[in-house]
Amino acid sequence: MERSLIPAQIEFRSLTKMYGPVAAVKDLSLTISRGEFLTILGPSGSGKTTTLMLLAGFVAPTQGDIMIAGRSVGAVPSYRRDQGIVFQSYALFPHLTVRRNLEFPLEMRGVKADERATRVDRILERVHLADLGGRMPSQLSGGQQQRVALARALIAEPPILLLDEPLGALDRNLREQMQGEIKNLHREFGITTVCVTHDQDEALTLSDRIVVMRAGRIEQIDAPEALYDRPATRFVAKFLGEANIFESPRFKLESDAAQPPGSVAMIRPERICVAAPEAPRPPDAHQRQCVMGTVDEMIYSGPLRKYRVRVAGSALVVREHVASGQQIFQRDDQVRLEWLRSDLRFVA
Template identity: 75%
Template sequence: MNAHETAILPLPKDHQFALECSPAQIEFCNVTKLYGPVAAVKDLSLTVNGGEFLTILGPSGSGKTTTLMLLAGFETPDEGDIRISGKSVASVPSYRRDQGIVFQSYALFPHLSVRRNLEFPLEMRGMKVGERTKRVNRILERVHLSGFDGRMPSQLSGGQQQRVALARALIADPPILLLDEPLGALDRNLREQMQGEVKSLHKEFGITTVCVTHDQEEALTLSDRVVVMRAGRIVQVDTPEALYDRPATRFVATFLGEANILDNPSFNVESDTKPSAGAIAMIRPERIRVAPPTGAKQSASEERQSVSGIVNDMIYAGAVRKYHVRVGNNVLVVREHAASQQPIFRPGNEVRLDWLRSDVRFVTQ
């Protein structure tokens, strides 16, 4: 039996960790996981609130997947403890944890129909045939797959397979849902559609959800809070809005979207915020306005800073135009919404850039 199958075996009564009336709270307490001399996760402490959708975001090797595998029970911490609803589960195997899991590969049983895939976790829990049938019918309707119950996984599209995987994870009403790069195998349009579906299902079911992804847009779209990891440690935890608008470090600023980091700028950066010692100014590309050099300037009351520059490049991306503008020894990225009757600047054009001083942020190295 492989790891994917063990995640949905029946739970002995003395090892059930589901709360009867409320979603589960998850706690990582100074958790370290070693692979030889390398710490994949180092001294990690984190609380996931009941009913929360929390996403762990980071580049390859950051420790995000190891963190999820520790929570799923597929890995055991070398130090520290993991608690679910106040009870330690650090040494409890995966098949004794009441958790729904969706893998990037979906992990559907290829030899079973959609209905049998959905019935399997209920059957393993000893549910009677009549109740199993009702539950499967309800969940198929909820994920918009009524009438697909007789199909095999190979007869489904990627998006349909993803819906079946989500339905199977939710059908037994687990208090915790784990998502491992759940939308990574889908194309962009379908991934955006499924983001809305995942968010809707979380709101409806209210299950404590922990998602791992390297997709920044996915993390911002789905989450109540986002954990940014790097080299096995947590760098910053906050709401999507706060992380994007007020990143604490250069790494968070550049990993979570694009950022103009003003290293040794040739102009004096004005800001409404007093920077701490050693901090570096940062501004998001969409907060900068590009205009002809002789155009009317904004009034001083708007508290804007203005600089002159030369366009290095213009990239058209449908809904937006992206400019690379050289200002002294810096190249600033500007992203603006593409609209009709809007001036378009070409490489070599002189332009004026301006932004609100309140949009300047300061980050540490």
């Protein structure tokens, strides 16, 4: 492929990948804009990793085509697709120093020694590893190794960056820190980025758009906030965060919109307010539905407190941010639950 520093547009055209009688990806069509950060999200077996491997050129499609910058790459081997790739395992060369790991992709592209040194110095500074260029990968922490892997993928300024579960091997605090790093690097370099993950928080934090996959097909594509707030199907609602699904409630649901045929009602746990039965009603009470219930369980998790509440035979999950002076309810306490009628959603 012709070398270009311009972020590339990617198109999947009716892409299918069969493994014997099993379709890992089924008739997938998708366009990824130049400079976009798109995350493919889904459970195990949904086809998300196969989709990334097809784009990387590690596996060949059974049907369909992939276009990059307007050109078909179906017959182009992976090493000629000019893409930076970061794997969950980092895949650093254990026998090379950090600096030599970063120089390697430049050597393969024929970059001269003085230019290689300049680029390595610049990228090490950018990922906050300027003093660690002489260390071996085994002498680095997990977060530092992840920064090296990102730097190696970015140093040749590829038009496309592929991330395969890039933060899966890190602990929670380090994962959140690296999410910020990846977001800043994407903003700075503007590279078209495709990320595969099963981590919903990671997808919501990093992405311009999220593709939710199920059984080899796209279930829904949207911006993170829209996808979370307005899921199209029960699967998306339950997979992306928690959701209270009202299958056949024994109380009348109130909504500002008519329920479409073949749908069920849904509300997110943080949209529900919990209070003592005798507590004063809020000023917008006329816009809210109010039900009484009994606490089954209270779960404390640092910044959040979660309740499981029985309401007329249904079990509702309520989630609230912990604040000083807040009333805390325990098992068997009677509570009043309220939510805005406009917060009720309907999913297929």
